[in-house]
Amino acid sequence: MNRDITATTPVTFERKGYSDETLLKLYKSLLVPRKIEEKMLILLRQGKISKWFSGWGQEAISIGAVNALEKDEFILPMHRNLGIFTGRDIPLEKLFAQFQGKRSGFTKGRDRSFHFGSREHHIVGMISHLGPQLAIADGIGLAHKLSKEEKVTLVFTGDGASSEGDFHEGLNVAAVWKLPVIFVVEHNGYGLSTPSEEQFAFRYFTEKGPGYGMETIRVDGNNVIEMYDCIKNLAEDIRKNPRPVLVEAITFRMRGHEEASGTKYVPKELMETWSLKDPVDNYEKFLLESDVLSSEEKEKIHAKIKSAINQGLDIAFAEEAAKPNTKEEIADLFFPFKQNAIAPKTDQKSEKRFIDAISDALSQSMERYPNLILMGQDIGEYGGAFKITDGFKSKFGADRVRNTPLCESAIIGAGLGLSIKGYKAMVEMQFADFVSVGFNQIVNNLAKIHYRWGQNADVVVRMPTGAGVAAGPFHSQSNEAWFFHTPGLKIVYPSNPYDAKGLLNAALEDPNPYLYFEHKALYRSLTAEIPDDYYTVEVGKANLVAVGHELSIITYGMGVHWAKTAVLEMGIDADILDLRTLLPWDEEAVKATVQKTGKVIFLQEDCLTGGIGGEICAWISEHCFELLDAPVMREGSLDTPVPFAPNLEKNFLPLERFKEKLLKLRNY
Incomplete structure (x- = not known):
C-alpha cells in the first residue's frame, strides 16, 4: 500500500468486496x-x-x-x-x-x-x-x-x-x-x-x-x-x-x-x-x-x-446571539464539585516528615481511587527523584505507577486523555522547573477544556519547587505565578506535613485540574505528628499559624517558616497567615487579618516582580484601604534567576530584606 503517490497519480477505485450499500x-x-x-x-x-x-x-x-x-x-x-x-x-x-x-x-x-x-x-x-x-x-x-x-x-x-x-x-x-x-x-x-x-x-x-x-x-x-x-x-x-x-x-x-x-x-x-x-x-x-x-x-x-x-x-x-451571563461564565470554569472536608476516622497519629506526608497521601488515594494512575519520570522501581513513590510499583502494579519517557507535554496530555475516559491522573514533574516544556498542555488544555465544552480535567500535577538547596537556575525556581494568572486551574502550596497530606488528598479527590507545589527543602527537614488515617484539608481556606496584634504577615510555603523565624528573632507580635491555597485564595481571611492589625506585608520566595504578592497587595489596597495604618508592603527574591553558589543564593532569597522591611512596617 506504500506506493508512490503524487499529483499525477490517478485515483483508481477498487470495490475490495464491499457491498453497494457500503459504497453508497x-x-x-x-x-x-x-x-x-x-x-x-x-x-x-x-x-x-x-x-x-x-x-x-x-x-x-x-x-x-x-x-x-x-x-x-x-x-x-x-x-x-x-x-x-x-x-x-x-x-x-x-x-x-x-x-x-x-x-x-x-x-x-x-x-x-x-x-x-x-x-x-x-x-x-x-x-x-x-x-x-x-x-x-x-x-x-x-x-x-x-x-x-x-x-x-x-x-x-x-x-x-x-x-x-x-x-x-x-x-x-x-x-x-x-x-x-x-x-x-x-x-x-x-x-x-x-x-x-x-x-x-x-x-x-x-x-x-x-x-x-x-x-x-x-x-x-x-x-x-x-x-x-x-x-x-x-x-x-x-x-x-x-x-x-x-x-x-x-x-x-x-x-x-x-x-x-x-x-x-x-x-x-x-x-x-x-x-x-x-x-x-x-x-x-x-x-x-x-x-x-x-x-x-x-x-x-x-x-x-x-x-x-x-x-x-x-x-x-x-x-438569537449569545447573551453574556457573568455568573455562568465564572461557574463554568470548573466541573461542579463541592468539597466536604474529610476528618480522619481515628485519633491515631505518628511523626511524619513532609516527604512522608506526601507519600502517605498518594498511597491512601491510590487505595481510595482504583482509577487513579500515577505517571512521571523514574517514579517506578526508582521511586522518583526524591523517593516519594518508593515501593509503589510493587504495591500497586506497573499499570498504575508508570515510568514515563522524558516528555512532560505528552504525559500531561495523556493525563487529560485518561480523565476523558473517567480516570484520575497524577503527573509528577521531576522538578517544577521542567513544567515549562509541558506548559501548553496545562494552560491551554487542562485549564480551558471545561469552560470550552464541559469536559473536566481530573489531573493533579505535582511540582517539587523552591530554592535554598544550592541547585542553581534550573532546579530551584518558584514558578507558581506562571499559573496563578490562568483561569481554570486550582493551585495549592502546603507549608507543613499536615497540610501536605490533606491538601494532596483534596486535590486528588476533586475532578478538576490542580498544581500541587511541594518545597524540596522541607522534604526531610520538617517533621510533625499527623493523622495516620486518610483526611482532607479544605481547599481555598487560609490558616492563621501565629496570632499577634502589631502587624500581619501574609505568605505561603517556605515563607511561613521564614516569617516564624523573623518574628521570634525580632520580638515582633504578628499574625502570620498561611494562604495554603493560591487559587482560589482566601479573601475573607486576608481581610480579617488586615482589619485586625492595620499593617500588612506579603512575603514570597518567588521573584518580587510579577509575583502573587503583587496581586494580593493590590486587592488589599482596593478593598481594605480604610482599614490600613501603613502602606501595604511586600518582599520577595531578587529579580534574577536563582544562582547556584550558596552565598549568592542566600543573597537572592528575601529573608534578610524581609527582616528590614518588617522592622520598617512595625515602626511606621
Whole structure:
C-alpha cells in the first residue's frame, strides 16, 4: 500500500468486496461536508460567518476514517475534518450554531469552528496549538488498554503540525506503551503557505514511523474506499493486538489555510493537477460508471442533503446571539464539585516528615481511587527523584505507577486523555522547573477544556519547587505565578506535613485540574505528628499559624517558616497567615487579618516582580484601604534567576530584606 503517490497519480477505485450499500453510504457521507463547504463559502462572503477553515479536497480522509471506526471509539479531529463531525451524525443545527457562536453550540459561543468536543459523539476537539491532540489520544488509548477494552483511538495531525515537539512526544509514548492509537497525518503539501520541503527533510512520513518502532502505511487520501479499507482493517487488528500505527494520507488542500488567506502561493499547474483528483467528483463518477448509483438517485441524494443543510441553517440563524451571563461564565470554569472536608476516622497519629506526608497521601488515594494512575519520570522501581513513590510499583502494579519517557507535554496530555475516559491522573514533574516544556498542555488544555465544552480535567500535577538547596537556575525556581494568572486551574502550596497530606488528598479527590507545589527543602527537614488515617484539608481556606496584634504577615510555603523565624528573632507580635491555597485564595481571611492589625506585608520566595504578592497587595489596597495604618508592603527574591553558589543564593532569597522591611512596617 506504500506506493508512490503524487499529483499525477490517478485515483483508481477498487470495490475490495464491499457491498453497494457500503459504497453508497460512503458516498452520502462524503457529500455532506462538501455541500456544507459550498454553503459556508457563500455565507462567508455574505458576512454571516466570521471565518472558515476549509477541508475541500481532503474529505475522503475524514469520511473513510469515521465510517471505519465504531461509534463509541474516540476520534480527535483537526480543522479540516468536518466529515468527522457530520459522520458522527451531529445535528446540523447544533453544528451551525457552533460556527456562528450561538449558545446552543457545543461551546455556548466561547470558542469557534472545530474547537470543541462531544463525549456523546466520542469526539475530542482541537485547540489552535495543534500538536497536543496526539498526547490526549495516547491517554484515551491507555485508558482502553488499562480497562481491557478492545477499542482503538484515532487522532489527526497535519504535515505542518508534525514539526511540533508534541508530534514526537505523542508518537514516542504510544510506541513505548504499545497504545491502540492510529495516528493519521494528512499530508497535503503545505503548512499554511510553507511547502513540505521547508517543513521537513524527508519525502514521506513512512520514513519516520520505523524510527519510533512503529508500523507505517501510506494511502491515497483522495480515495475514500482505500482510506476506509485501510482504517477498517487496521482497527480490527489493533483491537486484538494493541499497538500504534502511523497512517500517511496523501492529499491536497484546494482552498486557503483559512479562506481569507487564499492560495496564491500554490503554483497554478499544481492546483490544476490536483483538482483532477477531487475525491468527491471522482468517487461519484466511479459509482455512476459501476451502476452502483443512478443519475436519478444522485439528484435525490444531493437534494436531500441540501435540504437538511438549509433546514439546519434556518434553525441556527433563527437563534438569537449569545447573551453574556457573568455568573455562568465564572461557574463554568470548573466541573461542579463541592468539597466536604474529610476528618480522619481515628485519633491515631505518628511523626511524619513532609516527604512522608506526601507519600502517605498518594498511597491512601491510590487505595481510595482504583482509577487513579500515577505517571512521571523514574517514579517506578526508582521511586522518583526524591523517593516519594518508593515501593509503589510493587504495591500497586506497573499499570498504575508508570515510568514515563522524558516528555512532560505528552504525559500531561495523556493525563487529560485518561480523565476523558473517567480516570484520575497524577503527573509528577521531576522538578517544577521542567513544567515549562509541558506548559501548553496545562494552560491551554487542562485549564480551558471545561469552560470550552464541559469536559473536566481530573489531573493533579505535582511540582517539587523552591530554592535554598544550592541547585542553581534550573532546579530551584518558584514558578507558581506562571499559573496563578490562568483561569481554570486550582493551585495549592502546603507549608507543613499536615497540610501536605490533606491538601494532596483534596486535590486528588476533586475532578478538576490542580498544581500541587511541594518545597524540596522541607522534604526531610520538617517533621510533625499527623493523622495516620486518610483526611482532607479544605481547599481555598487560609490558616492563621501565629496570632499577634502589631502587624500581619501574609505568605505561603517556605515563607511561613521564614516569617516564624523573623518574628521570634525580632520580638515582633504578628499574625502570620498561611494562604495554603493560591487559587482560589482566601479573601475573607486576608481581610480579617488586615482589619485586625492595620499593617500588612506579603512575603514570597518567588521573584518580587510579577509575583502573587503583587496581586494580593493590590486587592488589599482596593478593598481594605480604610482599614490600613501603613502602606501595604511586600518582599520577595531578587529579580534574577536563582544562582547556584550558596552565598549568592542566600543573597537572592528575601529573608534578610524581609527582616528590614518588617522592622520598617512595625515602626511606621
